[in-house]
Amino acid sequence: MRLTDAERAMLDGERGDACSRAMDLLVRYGEALGAECLIETRNVAGAFNASTPSVRHMAEDGFDRVFSELNLDSDDVVEIPHMAVPTCQLITGIDTENYALQGVDPALAEMQVAGERFFGRRGINMMCTCTPYQVGNVPVRGEHLAWMESSAVIYANSVLGARTNVEGKESAGAAGLTGRIPYWGLHLDENRFADRLIEVEIDVDDMADWGLLGYFVGHAVEDAKPAISGLGHTPTLWKLKHFGAAAASSGGVELFHMPGITPEAETLDHAFGGSARPQPIRYGAKERIATWESLQSAQDRKVDFIMLGCPHNSIEQMAEVAQRLDGKRIHPDVALWVHTPRAIAEVARRSGYTEIIEAAGGVVMSDTCPAISRRLPEGVRVIATDSAKQAHYLPAISSRQGWFGSLAQCVDAAVTGTWTGGPT
Numbered sequence: 557m558r559l560t561d562a563e564r565a566m567l568d569g570e571r572g573d574a575c576s577r578a579m580d581l582l583v584r585y586g587e588a589l590g591a592e593c594l595i596e597t598r599n600v601a602g603a604f605n606a607s608t609p610s611v612r613h614m615a616e617d618g619f620d621r622v623f624s625e626l627n628l629d630s631d632d633v634v635e636i637p638h639m640a641v642p643t644c645q646l647i648t649g650i651d652t653e654n655y656a657l658q659g660v661d662p663a664l665a666e667m668q669v670a671g672e673r674f675f676g677r678r679g680i681n682m683m684c685t686c687t688p689y690q691v692g693n694v695p696v697r698g699e700h701l702a703w704m705e706s707s708a709v710i711y712a713n714s715v716l717g718a719r720t721n722v723e724g725k726e727s728a729g730a731a732g733l734t735g736r737i738p739y740w741g742l743h744l745d746e747n748r749f750a751d752r753l754i755e756v757e758i759d760v761d762d763m764a765d766w767g768l769l770g771y772f773v774g775h776a777v778e779d780a781k782p783a784i785s786g787l788g789h790t791p792t793l794w795k796l797k798h799f800g801a802a803a804a805s806s807g808g809v810e811l812f813h814m815p816g817i818t819p820e821a822e823t824l825d826h827a828f829g830g831s832a833r834p835q836p837i838r839y840g841a842k843e844r845i846a847t848w849e850s851l852q853s854a855q856d857r858k859v860d861f862i863m864l865g866c867p868h869n870s871i872e873q874m875a876e877v878a879q880r881l882d883g884k885r886i887h888p889d890v891a892l893w894v895h896t897p898r899a900i901a902e903v904a905r906r907s908g909y910t911e912i913i914e915a916a917g918g919v920v921m922s923d924t925c926p927a928i929s930r931r932l933p934e935g936v937r938v939i940a941t942d943s944a945k946q947a948h949y950l951p952a953i954s955s956r957q958g959w960f961g962s963l964a965q966c967v968d969a970a971v972t973g974t975w976t977g978g979p980t
């Protein structure tokens with residue numbers, strides 16, 4: 557791999573041991589990928605924390621060890637300096653305020669808080685959400701990023717026009733210390749054109765419908781780059797967030813093109829870079845119903861857990877949840893968790909939304925989600941969610957039954973304890 561003088565100096569240890577190991581890791585990783593050089597980044601989003609029981613023994617030796625082992629793949633413990641470039645923490649496994657509801661040992665929650673302080677002092681902004689673009693980390697078009705988290709990556713590439721592959725803990729950690737990431741994949745112009753065409757033949761407007769379309773697209777194109785045509789409505793941030801998260805779950809989509817929305821795709825021709833368009837894959841009423849059915853893994857209509865906020869809710873979504881719950885009471889056998897970034901939770905609290913949700917018997921959670929933490933309210937058997945991504949993962953990883961539906965259907969199930977949702 558070609559290195560600049562500054563990169564060679566980092567590799568040779570001019571900026572210390574941790575930086576040298578980070579550069580070595582990036583060179584090995586880049587060479588394995590066939591990258592010819594590194595690209596500068598000033599925007600890293602990764603995972604740096606002590607939120608799982610398996611990390612606890614490492615954290616007992618100090619957080620330098622946690623970073624060395626998890627983010628630099630180093631058995632030797634090296635002292636971790638301040639990050640070279642702005643870096644943020646994605647979602648964690650623990651809500652440091654609601655950890656008892658998650659069934660988290662207080663000592664582990666304390667360790668999480670101590671880890672946040674340690675990493676925060678080293679320049680890692682504790683956003684603690686899978687949606688950093690909702691709370692201040694909003695990259696600009698063409699900006700090179702080193703981001704983990706598939707739902708954030710697809711949003712950054714497709715809605716914001718920034719450039720990132722799906723990084724891992726190690727490459728994101730190394731990027732934070734060096735301000736570099738291998739120059740390959742979606743960083744390169746030639747790899748960003750669409751190579752599949754989805755023709756939407758039905759109205760897609762409701763948030764559940766955006767999730768269904770995304771889930772269909774991911775399944776249909778796997779890890780290709782679809783262009784979507786035939787859309788009749790301009791989606792909001794949260795609809796695009798749901799669409800992308802779903803497409804990145806059923807498939808490995810990291811970039812989609814919606815003409816007029818994706819910055820690089822003013823038109824379909826722009827999306828395909830002037831190349832001939834492939835035969836379209838049609839999405840009509842039949843495909844919508846089949847996708848809906850594929851997301852249901854439950855038979856029992858008696859639900860006991862409602863999960864909202866995957867990806868983490870925007871403030872508009874928090875307002876809608878509160879509005880739908882206002883004056884209602886959640887069924888005594890049901891738990892309702894609503895997930896949102898902590899920064900948005902504060903706005904929700906000040907706006908009175910949290911009070912309404914709590915008065916109904918729900919809980920506003922931040923920092924985590926059940927699929928990441930693998931923690932559910934005790935005794936849960938049947939889950940319902942308004943997120944195609946959560947419906948894809950949570951029942952499978954927790955061995956529970958799961959329903960997918962609209963927010964209205966989920967709120968109805970929370971109040972009645974019974975799932976009556978259907979594909980409307």
Ligand code: F3S
Pocket residue numbers: 647686707801865866867868895924925926927928945946949
């Ligand atoms: Fe975020 Fe967890 Fe969903 S990380 S995208 S809320 S599975």
